[in-house]
Amino acid sequence: DTAVSQTPKYLVTQMGNDKSIKCEQNLGHDTMYWYKQDSKKFLKIMFSYNNKELIINETVPNRFSPKSPDKAHLNLHINSLELGDSAVYFCASSQDTGLAGGRQYFGPGTRLTVT
């Protein structure tokens, strides 16, 4: 049973295209996150949702738009892709916010390459 799943695992696309990454968790968690991990392996929070409500929205270009249709899903849509968007994108979930938000369960990651 996969706890946090993401699709696709790999995504290769050209500059200027629009793409989406999907994430689903079957842990019954209330909180979900999107992270970007660049080539230097630094894990940077992008967004966080709690029960479908946006609670963290870091300084991210507005080309990135998250959508949470229900608390088990958090998708990421990226418009007008740029070379600098190439990275691994991780989805994660936690039982709740607060202290519970420290123990996060990560999806396998989506490696995005923009050419």
Place this chain on the structure above:
Amino acid sequence: GQNIDQPTEMTATEGAIVQINCTYQTSGFNGLFWYQQHAGEAPTFLSYNVLDGLEEKGRFSSFLSRSKGYSYLLLKELQMKDSASYLCAAMDSNYQLIWGAGTKLIIKP
């Protein structure tokens, strides 16, 4: 500002002990987390400290000193499978995780 510092890379020998240090500066503090990330894989939770002292969990232990803004992860009886990056993350007063850049641990036979 908020900041986490940890060494970029460390090398150790199979069977030995290694200590990975982490210093943090956050606005408020609600605990220190360690995660393990194997190459090409997702981070996985290892430990959580909120009180000063050592927490032992099998071959892995984690230490915290709140007054010094310092933590370390101690790995004993190193195995080749311990080769991974170890991420330190501090939780601030808003319950947001501030992540370090990770320490890549290389284990040699």
